[in-house]
Amino acid sequence: SVNIVAFGNERDGFSEDNQQPSLIWSYLGRSALISRIDSSLSASHVGSPVFTEYQACVFGNVRLVVHDCPVWDIFASDWYTSCRLIGGADIIVIKYSVNDKTSFQELKDGYVPMVKKALNHCSVPVIISAIGARKSGVPCTCPLCTSDRRSCVTTSEGVQLAKELGATYLELHTLNDFYIQKYFGGVLEYFMIQSLNQKSSEKMKKKKKIQKSHRVQPPQLEQPEKMPILKGEASHYNTDLHNLLCGCQCADVAFYPEDLSTVVEAHKVILCSVSPLFMLLFGVKSPTDIPDTSIVQMARSLFAVEAGAASPPAPHGAPPCILPVRVVVKDSVFCSCLPDILHFIYSGAFQWERLEEDIKKKLKDLEKTEQVLEKVKCILKTPGKLNPVKDCRSYQIKQLYNTSLRLFFNTPVLADVIFKIQGATVPAHRAVLVARCEVMAAMFNGNYLEANSVLVPVYGVSKDTFLSFLEYLYTDSCCPASILQAMSLLICAEMYQVMRLQHICELYIITQLQSMPSRELASTGLSIVSLLKKAKFHNSDCLSTWLLHFIATNYLIFSQKPEFQELSVEERNFVEMHRWPSHLYLKQLADYRNYIHSQKCHCTVM
Incomplete structure (x- = not known):
C-alpha cells in the first residue's frame, strides 16, 4: 500500500465559491472509495471535517490510503495524531492558495517548522502545490485596511518554501484534467512508484535476513594462539670493557710517572682502538702514517716507551712470554x-662532563684542568676525519669501541693468542676475549693449559661460525647469513655462555621464520623439527617453546611433512593441543559442507 498525507486548504479563504472540489478528490475521481472519519478534537470545527480518509486502488491492485487535513489549526492542536500520520506517510502533499497571502504566511512561519520537526530527517518526498490563478487586483495600501490579505503569493516565495523542506514545487492554475491528472498526477504517481520500489527492496532484504537467520551458519575460525614473545637483552659492551680495566686482567702496558712511584695498567688493543697517538706509541703506525704532526709531537712530549728497561712482574693472567x-x-x-x-676511555668515552668534574676535584686548579683536557682531546683525535672531541660537551662518542675495535678483528696486529681451527689460524687479543666472555676469562686466567699457551685449539665448531662469534665479541653485533648459520652461532654462543649473542640468534631465527609465506614454508628443505631438537639440546628454552607453537600454528603444513613423525610423544601432544585450526573447527566445517551439499539445500526444480 501507499500512504499519502495532505495538509492545507487549496481554496481561497475569502472566496464565495466553497463548492470547488478539493485537489485530492479531483485526482481520485470516480475510482475512489471515500469514508469520512472525524477527529476527536474537531468540536470547535463542527460541520467541517478535520481528517478525511480516502481509499482507492491504483496500478491495478495497489491499495492507496490518503488522509486529508484542510485545517492547519487542528494539525497543531492534535499533535499526536499529526505526528503519527506523518511518521507513517510515504508521500506528503502541502497545499495552499496563491491568492491567500495571510494563510501562506502562517504556513511558512508556524506550520512548516512543525512539519520539519515531525519528519525528523526522514527521507519522505514532499509536494508543495500552489493552486489557483493570481488575481490582478491591486491591494489597498491603507494601514488600517485588511483588504491586503488578498495579496498574491509569488512564485519565488513558493519556490523558497519548497527549498526549506527539500520539496517538489508545483503550480496548478486551475483544477482541470491537465493540471490534475497529468501534471500533479504524474509527479504523485512517480513518487508512488519510488515508494513501492523501496518497500519491495526492504521486504526482500528482510526476507533474506530471516532466511539467513534460519540457515545453518558457517563455523567461525578462531584466531591462532599468540606466539611467545622473546625479549632481547640490553648490551653491556662498555660495562665489560670497563670491568676489564678495573680487574687489571691481561694488562700488557703499564704507565709510570718519572719517579716510578705508582703504576697504572691498561691494554694496548683498547688504547690503540681509540687513538692514533697510542698506535704510534706502541708501533702499530709510524710517524709517516699520521698526517697530523700535533699528534706526533704530543706523543714525544708526553710519553716515553722503555721496552728494554727492567719491569715489574707480569700482570696476573698474562702468559710468561708476554711482558x-x-x-x-x-x-x-x-x-x-x-x-x-x-x-x-674504557667506559665508552662519552661521559665528558663526568671526566671534567673528576679532574677539577683532583687538581683544584682551573688552568691545569684545561691543560689536561686539551691533551685528552688531542689524544682522541681521529686523523682524516671530523674531530669527535672538538666540543665534547655536545658530541658524544657512543660508538667508540664497536667501530674502532673492528680494526683489530682477525688481524695479527697486537695479537697475543692464536686459535687453531679446521687447519687454519685465527689471531685474537686476550684482553677483548676475557672482557667479553666469562668462559674465556676462566680459561685464560685459571689453571688451564690455555692460560700459558699462545696457540689454542678449538673443536666442535666451524671456522666461519667461530669467526662470527669473535666478530660479536669485538663489535657487539652480528649478522648471520641464514637460519642455519644463526643456529650454528647460537650453539657456539651456548658453548661459551655468551647469553646476549644467544638471544640475538634466537630473534634472528624467529624473525626469518615469521617472514616466510605459507607456500615457501611448505616447500622449504629447512627442517623445523631439527631446529627444535637443537634448540632443546643446547638449552635454548625460549626458542624451543616458540618453535613448538610455530609448528602448531602451521599444523596443516607441518603435519604433511615426514619430519613431523620425528616429534616426541610429549611434543606431539603439545602440538595437537595447540594446533590451528583446531579439531573442533574442522569437524564443524565438515558438518557445514555436508549440509551445503545435502539434498535439502538443492533447488526442488533441479
Missing part, C-alpha cells in the same frame, strides 16, 4: 689524572 710495555708519563699532572682518563 708488559712500560711507558713513562713525562707530565706529572697528566699522570695523576691518568686513572680517570682511562676510566673515561
Whole structure:
C-alpha cells in the first residue's frame, strides 16, 4: 500500500465559491472509495471535517490510503495524531492558495517548522502545490485596511518554501484534467512508484535476513594462539670493557710517572682502538702514517716507551712470554689524572662532563684542568676525519669501541693468542676475549693449559661460525647469513655462555621464520623439527617453546611433512593441543559442507 498525507486548504479563504472540489478528490475521481472519519478534537470545527480518509486502488491492485487535513489549526492542536500520520506517510502533499497571502504566511512561519520537526530527517518526498490563478487586483495600501490579505503569493516565495523542506514545487492554475491528472498526477504517481520500489527492496532484504537467520551458519575460525614473545637483552659492551680495566686482567702496558712511584695498567688493543697517538706509541703506525704532526709531537712530549728497561712482574693472567710495555708519563699532572682518563676511555668515552668534574676535584686548579683536557682531546683525535672531541660537551662518542675495535678483528696486529681451527689460524687479543666472555676469562686466567699457551685449539665448531662469534665479541653485533648459520652461532654462543649473542640468534631465527609465506614454508628443505631438537639440546628454552607453537600454528603444513613423525610423544601432544585450526573447527566445517551439499539445500526444480 501507499500512504499519502495532505495538509492545507487549496481554496481561497475569502472566496464565495466553497463548492470547488478539493485537489485530492479531483485526482481520485470516480475510482475512489471515500469514508469520512472525524477527529476527536474537531468540536470547535463542527460541520467541517478535520481528517478525511480516502481509499482507492491504483496500478491495478495497489491499495492507496490518503488522509486529508484542510485545517492547519487542528494539525497543531492534535499533535499526536499529526505526528503519527506523518511518521507513517510515504508521500506528503502541502497545499495552499496563491491568492491567500495571510494563510501562506502562517504556513511558512508556524506550520512548516512543525512539519520539519515531525519528519525528523526522514527521507519522505514532499509536494508543495500552489493552486489557483493570481488575481490582478491591486491591494489597498491603507494601514488600517485588511483588504491586503488578498495579496498574491509569488512564485519565488513558493519556490523558497519548497527549498526549506527539500520539496517538489508545483503550480496548478486551475483544477482541470491537465493540471490534475497529468501534471500533479504524474509527479504523485512517480513518487508512488519510488515508494513501492523501496518497500519491495526492504521486504526482500528482510526476507533474506530471516532466511539467513534460519540457515545453518558457517563455523567461525578462531584466531591462532599468540606466539611467545622473546625479549632481547640490553648490551653491556662498555660495562665489560670497563670491568676489564678495573680487574687489571691481561694488562700488557703499564704507565709510570718519572719517579716510578705508582703504576697504572691498561691494554694496548683498547688504547690503540681509540687513538692514533697510542698506535704510534706502541708501533702499530709510524710517524709517516699520521698526517697530523700535533699528534706526533704530543706523543714525544708526553710519553716515553722503555721496552728494554727492567719491569715489574707480569700482570696476573698474562702468559710468561708476554711482558708488559712500560711507558713513562713525562707530565706529572697528566699522570695523576691518568686513572680517570682511562676510566673515561674504557667506559665508552662519552661521559665528558663526568671526566671534567673528576679532574677539577683532583687538581683544584682551573688552568691545569684545561691543560689536561686539551691533551685528552688531542689524544682522541681521529686523523682524516671530523674531530669527535672538538666540543665534547655536545658530541658524544657512543660508538667508540664497536667501530674502532673492528680494526683489530682477525688481524695479527697486537695479537697475543692464536686459535687453531679446521687447519687454519685465527689471531685474537686476550684482553677483548676475557672482557667479553666469562668462559674465556676462566680459561685464560685459571689453571688451564690455555692460560700459558699462545696457540689454542678449538673443536666442535666451524671456522666461519667461530669467526662470527669473535666478530660479536669485538663489535657487539652480528649478522648471520641464514637460519642455519644463526643456529650454528647460537650453539657456539651456548658453548661459551655468551647469553646476549644467544638471544640475538634466537630473534634472528624467529624473525626469518615469521617472514616466510605459507607456500615457501611448505616447500622449504629447512627442517623445523631439527631446529627444535637443537634448540632443546643446547638449552635454548625460549626458542624451543616458540618453535613448538610455530609448528602448531602451521599444523596443516607441518603435519604433511615426514619430519613431523620425528616429534616426541610429549611434543606431539603439545602440538595437537595447540594446533590451528583446531579439531573442533574442522569437524564443524565438515558438518557445514555436508549440509551445503545435502539434498535439502538443492533447488526442488533441479
